[in-house]
Amino acid sequence: MTASPDDAPLRPAAPPPHRLGDLAAAFRLDPSGAPGWQDVLVSGVRADNRQVAGGELFAAHTGAHVHGARFAPAAVAAGAAAVLTDPAGAELLAGTDLGVPVLVAADVPALLGRLAAELYGLPGQTLGTFAVTGTNGKTTVAFMVDHALRALGRTTGLIGTVEVRVGDRAVPATLTTPQPADLQALLAAMVDAGVDDLVMEVSSHALALGRVEPLVYDVAGFTNLTQDHLDFHGDLESYFQAKAGLFAPARSRRGVALVDDAWGRRLVDQARAAGTPTVALAVTAAADVPADWRVEDVRVDATGTAFTLAHTDGRTLRATTAMPGTFNLANAALAAAMVLESGVDPVALQQALDAAGGLSPAVPGRMEQLSDAPRVLVDFAHNTDALAQALAALRPTTTGRLVVLFGAAGERDRTKRPEMGRVAAEAADVVVVTDDDPHDEPPAQIRAEVLAGARAVRGATVREIALRAEAIRTVVLEARAEDTVLVAGRGHETVQEIAGTAHQLDDRDEVRAALAQRTGGPE
Numbered sequence: 001m002t003a004s005p006d007d008a009p010l011r012p013a014a015p016p017p018h019r020l021g022d023l024a025a026a027f028r029l030d031p032s033g034a035p036g037w038q039d040v041l042v043s044g045v046r047a048d049n050r051q052v053a054g055g056e057l058f059a060a061h062t063g064a065h066v067h068g069a070r071f072a073p074a075a076v077a078a079g080a081a082a083v084l085t086d087p088a089g090a091e092l093l094a095g096t097d098l099g100v101p102v103l104v105a106a107d108v109p110a111l112l113g114r115l116a117a118e119l120y121g122l123p124g125q126t127l128g129t130f131a132v133t134g135t136n137g138k139t140t141v142a143f144m145v146d147h148a149l150r151a152l153g154r155t156t157g158l159i160g161t162v163e164v165r166v167g168d169r170a171v172p173a174t175l176t177t178p179q180p181a182d183l184q185a186l187l188a189a190m191v192d193a194g195v196d197d198l199v200m201e202v203s204s205h206a207l208a209l210g211r212v213e214p215l216v217y218d219v220a221g222f223t224n225l226t227q228d229h230l231d232f233h234g235d236l237e238s239y240f241q242a243k244a245g246l247f248a249p250a251r252s253r254r255g256v257a258l259v260d261d262a263w264g265r266r267l268v269d270q271a272r273a274a275g276t277p278t279v280a281l282a283v284t285a286a287a288d289v290p291a292d293w294r295v296e297d298v299r300v301d302a303t304g305t306a307f308t309l310a311h312t313d314g315r316t317l318r319a320t321t322a323m324p325g326t327f328n329l330a331n332a333a334l335a336a337a338m339v340l341e342s343g344v345d346p347v348a349l350q351q352a353l354d355a356a357g358g359l360s361p362a363v364p365g366r367m368e369q370l371s372d373a374p375r376v377l378v379d380f381a382h383n384t385d386a387l388a389q390a391l392a393a394l395r396p397t398t399t400g401r402l403v404v405l406f407g408a409a410g411e412r413d414r415t416k417r418p419e420m421g422r423v424a425a426e427a428a429d430v431v432v433v434t435d436d437d438p439h440d441e442p443p444a445q446i447r448a449e450v451l452a453g454a455r456a457v458r459g460a461t462v463r464e465i466a467l468r469a470e471a472i473r474t475v476v477l478e479a480r481a482e483d484t485v486l487v488a489g490r491g492h493e494t495v496q497e498i499a500g501t502a503h504q505l506d507d508r509d510e511v512r513a514a515l516a517q518r519t520g521g522p523e
Helices: 020-027 066-079 087-093 108-119 138-151 182-191 205-211 235-247 260-272 328-343 348-358 384-397 416-427 442-453 468-478 507-519
Strands: 030-034 057-060 082-085 100-106 129-131 157-158 162-164 167-170 199-200 219-222 255-259 279-284 295-303 304-311 316-321 368-370 376-381 400-406 430-433 461-464 484-488 493-497 501-504
Touching: 020 030, 020 100, 020 108, 057 066, 057 108, 066 082, 082 108, 082 304, 082 328, 087 162, 087 255, 129 138, 129 235, 138 157, 138 199, 138 328, 138 348, 157 182, 162 182, 167 260, 199 304, 199 430, 205 235, 219 235, 219 328, 235 255, 235 260, 255 260, 260 279, 279 328, 295 328, 304 328, 316 328, 316 348, 328 348, 328 384, 368 507, 376 384, 376 507, 384 400, 384 416, 384 484, 400 416, 400 468, 416 442, 430 442, 430 468, 442 501, 468 484, 468 507
Parallel strands: 057 082, 082 100, 129 199, 129 219, 157 199, 219 255, 255 279, 279 295, 376 484, 400 430, 400 484, 430 461
Antiparallel strands: 030 100, 157 162, 162 167, 295 304, 304 316, 368 376, 493 501
16 A cells, blocks of 8 residues: 555546536525526535635535634635535625625535435445444544454455545545545546445444434444543433444444444444444353354464454354554454444454454554563553553553653543543553643643643553643663553644644654664664
8 A cells, every 4th residue: 555645635537517496406506697507517526715726616614613604705716516515605705796606404414415426426335335433443443343354355345533545545634534625526527536445434423423324334333432532422321322323323334343342332322223233243252142143262472462253153264463452452352343244254254354364454543562671662541541551451461660652632521631631540560641732722731631630540650741642752762671551641643732733743653753763883
């Protein structure tokens, strides 16, 4: 796979044009344009004027800070053939001669996915589709499903937190789940590239905001639910219901859910009651927890974890993963079960995974090990449960001290900050609190809230080093050969936002530079 040299949007090569008159009739759009507007042709739709190409429709709706209609002139200058907006946008454009037709809809975001799908030829109906949701593990499960499908000889497309890939072209991701118009353009680009199957992460934000409309996934997977994103959802119940929306019949044809916690068991019951066939997968759940798939005969050694996935109907699969920890065992089992529930024969999957070395894809920033002595890993763990599980996975194989470096993001759920500090201090020998992405919140305030939880643990060794690059350099240089250092919270991310300014910062690069300094090599 070769990465794209730029971040230009991935789009279909030559989508067929559509008459505005036909679109207006199909989606009940009110026209406001010169005579003949019905025959104007559009070949795509974009909600970002910076991505508009000639002949596309520019969708201008209310944004987080400003209405998109203010960018309509720039979109037209870039080649937009028409503008779609809401009544507020139409009012902003009143008296402005854009020189192109303007169509009005009451709620542009609500119809944008369906409109884009129509413009791009309903690409989601051509692809096999897999979706993963949950608080933790989405990225790893998506990479594992993608890995398994490729081992089976399928051509895949991947959409998630780390990257977006169509065929051999990849670009860094900006959102876990793209905006509706961008998502449909991506699917159309996948169809153009000969992709067989789409694998994507679906965030709770995307589900709550309707970004995946009108996709109906063939198989949806659920990892777990722990406290996160309450700044957006308000409470755990609303967060759960957003995730559960993926398992409604309008969103998925079949579901697989881990039932090691009560949220997963509840999701299975709710999905089945709604009419979506959903199977339960137990990894660590007690034997009396009902499950269709269950993990058995788990064996762990220096090379990783081997396990058997067994169904009540007699189907079995023996699989391995080199990724450490019980949570990665669960991720691997979920990925395998999702592929099997899509109709793949267990024998065929067994042979494919044996040839591919198991379910062990390289997942950037997910328990990514950068050195052996000291052992230094970078992981995306950015909430309480993920941090606790990552440390629990590393403790049994750490002969020296277990050191963890992390922070918390600004302008996000504040209630998890002291809890993250507490679990880190309880599980690690040394805790170093530093900055994550402060955004527009004072960094010292964020660190203080994390430190309060860590310092409440009796006997904990806790340090504060504000600048993240300095903190990474310090812990790597001070580590002994037998120590394990976990740099947590940002994983694959390469930009740190502080007070509205984006700073280039890749934890992995900082670790490599510090390791080079230890050995006296070039940084």
